[in-house]
Amino acid sequence: MKELTERIKKDGRVLNEDVLKVDRFLTHQVDPHLMAAIGTEFATLFADEGVTKVVTLESSGIAPAIFAAQAMNVPMIFARKTKSLTMNEELLTSSVYSFTKQQTNQISISKKFLNEDDRVLIIDDFLANGQAAKGLIELCQQAGASVVGVGIVIEKAFQPGHQLIVDMGVPVYSLARIKSLSENQVNFVEED
């Protein structure tokens, strides 16, 4: 997605060969027009999949996910990283291991919002090791829902997340795929 890769080149900052910081338009300050364009792009890509729910993980996934849900005319659900005080009903839960923080966290969605008739599109801001996307897929599978795909804003294609998700039988579509990060330069995977 050209608008996105141009924005990454302009406003992304490479902190080291593993970390790209995009807090100027995605992960902290958020550009609503870019997010709306991203949502429309996901809706177009998954238009034939009969999506009934968009699922993401708080917090950076919410902005792209809500615009995808708007464009697809379905609800968006964000999984929580901490249990809310009023989440007193039955929950779907799974574990997400963070390599950067070296800790495992539980994520959860109220059971009442997903069922076996649902066809879920998972949206997230980043795909690296794939642990968050894997956890979200597991939540949906617990509910008996079908996961029709994972839509990612920025994929670090040099990390194993993409293959992990594909090996779970779920298609992955990333709007920007990064081959490598080096010396303040972002190198993208060349598209056909």
Place this chain on the structure above:
Amino acid sequence: MKELTERIKKDGRVLNEDVLKVDRFLTHQVDPHLMAAIGTEFATLFADEGVTKVVTLESSGIAPAIFAAQAMNVPMIFARKTKSLTMNEELLTSSVYSFTKQQTNQISISKKFLNEDDRVLIIDDFLANGQAAKGLIELCQQAGASVVGVGIVIEKAFQPGHQLIVDMGVPVYSLARIKSLSENQVNFVEED
């Protein structure tokens, strides 16, 4: 805002006289069309204020805030409740006391995103004791920015938050104002 109050009557659940649960359309599962309408309403209400940034607090404030920002053609910034691993620069921070959790948390925004030329509209999903809104106002004031108003989706008008914010010199506009919660009934403040 009639569309919102009708939705609260239809899908809100009164857990007790203090707690209204709106996880079917706002705080967990989110209705993108209602959020877009809410964003447009905030943009209309604050159209003459020269707003340059919309600021909210993760996570439930993000959906209404991003649509308000889209409608006002400005960026949205969400304050973080936990420090991100890549937030290694100077931060604006303030403390938010949670009466329900009985604990104080730090919230933060990167200093580079707000300055003395900014005119900020703060958006949040709920206003009760006003501690989150107060903390967000303090972050903006640390940066020298002007806070032109606080826009709230649902205000519990029987709690002291509204008066606390007004006493700070900041106007509050809430799209739904709840007078009381009782026996599975939501009673709204009557509008003129």
